[in-house]
Amino acid sequence: MTETEKRPKDFIRTIIEADLRSGKHSGVVTRFPPEPNGYLHIGHAKSICLNFGVAGEYGGVCHLRFDDTNPTKEDVEFVDSIQEDVRWLGFDWGDKLFYASDYFEKLYDYAVQLIRDGKAYVDSLSADEIRAYRGTLTEPGRNSPYRERSVEESLDLFARMRAGEFADGAHVLRAKIDMASGNINMRDPTIYRIRKAHHHRTGDAWCIYPMYDYTHCISDAEEKITHSLCTLEFEDHRPLYDWVLDELATPCHPQQIEFARLNLSYTVLSKRKLLRLVADKHVTGWDDPRMPTIAGLRRRGVPPAAIRNFCERIGLAKRDSLVDVAMLEHAVREDLNAVAPRYMAVLDPIRVVIENYPDDQVEELDAVNNPEDPSAGSRVVPFSRVLYLERDDFREDPPKKFFRLSPGREVRLRYAYFITCTGVVKNDAGEIVELRCLYDPETRGGDAPDGRKVKSTLHWVSAAHAVEAEARLYDRLFTKEDPDDVPEGGDFTDNLNPASLAVVTAFLEPALAAVAPGTTVQFERLGYFCPDARDWTAERPVFNRTVTLRDSWARIEQKG
């Protein structure tokens, strides 16, 4: 928390500090208010980090509140997954777990009060009629013929709505504000509708449900929230938020402050589009490692700390922006580099025979687990006469600046020996099927006593000891920075990356078969990988690639 003083203050923290200094508030209370109708994604993580972060920094608390006012869309499956995700991200709401549905009775009483005050009325227009009366963006709306209905009649109707006397859609309760307002949200917004549906928490106790605008501000006030942080699209709703709290005698009047939601390049972050990807089977589910959901990132092997650091770095402002995924990838590598244990694995093997190495000999060589962290210790890796090397690490005709293995060239096998390529074996089709090499017994462990150097160090695996596994090589889900950038008539699925997943058989050093689930490791020189939480079996280990290592050779090669 000491690094927060170095970080420049965003506009929200600036406001909060001013409120604390002026004595407007003596503490801060925030809330993260998801609707339990879907999975959390990295855009939500921005909000979670903000709300819990701010509360933590100023010695306050952050509530977790489910905005569950629409029983037709919500489900306990989502309230469970949301709690799991927030906890996994590293945040704790203590005993401050709330549900908007906890306030249904109170919300009803407040609504009755609004009617009594002549500030709300039961409207009996149909949904279509209400829309027609609402006007347009440029033309004012017209008053509903029921707008001047008596307080008594509205009270009676509202009570009977609650009692279940009417069918869905027969009546609604509307706030009486201003049908001519330039802000459409103020044109007598609906605050209650009839919905004879089973609610995941209140069951069948209610058949009328309050709308978001009416519920959210009152919930905030009841919980004594000081700063209600939400995204830009609610800016237009703030006058309504304030109107409701001004009209009612609520415990307090929180301040709503809006910030720009996160947009990430090469991905989509809207519940609707994410749902499309799942429903249309473009991915295997909400936790598909290619999904920007918290569940997907977790399964991909991204550590929660990386997500938190990412959210801290992208800043906070009011302008719409598109954050480069490279920023996320950087945060992931940065975190993993420090903590991920190293192992060797070959993804695209080429067989190598060390001709001068005894046929029946096996040596156990020491290998460092993490050069960044001496306390991680070391392990032992078996070495023998026949090895697998990465096919990419050999070129029969090496281009300039290619330092890896080629005929006549000497390289180091990591933690093992120097070897020199002496021959290439090809099949009838002319494809290389095997490399013949000689090793220098004097270089055991990786150093030459005569001090000679090699230009590169390669990873390897002993063929006889290798464990076969499935490796899922993930890449960006979309080929375009903005997936919505499509020609007329197209849609974002047109930009799906056909190569977002490549499945290969990998050959692992034996120790990798025992990696604990939930830990992300580094396959040296290749990238970070983690055991798949769903499909891993002892017979067939499955590793997901979290992110590749930075690859400067690939860049050199690309430039030609």
Added chain:
RNA sequence: UGAGGAGUGGGCUAAUUGGUAAGCCACCUGACUCUGGAUCAGGCGAUUGCAGGUUCGAGUCCUGCCUCCUCAGCCA
């Protein structure tokens, strides 16, 4: 033609609130290295949307304009 909001290097964000544009990501060089990783050093790159004005001095103040985003659910 309504209401609300936003424009700072390629991307994201900052500027003690009128004092001469900073950081991160990306990119490029070099050093170092038993990961072409990491690390370190350096570099490229902004007349702060445009045009005026006030001022000794403007990203910050004033005027006009331009561009972009959000809103017409009985969704949140």
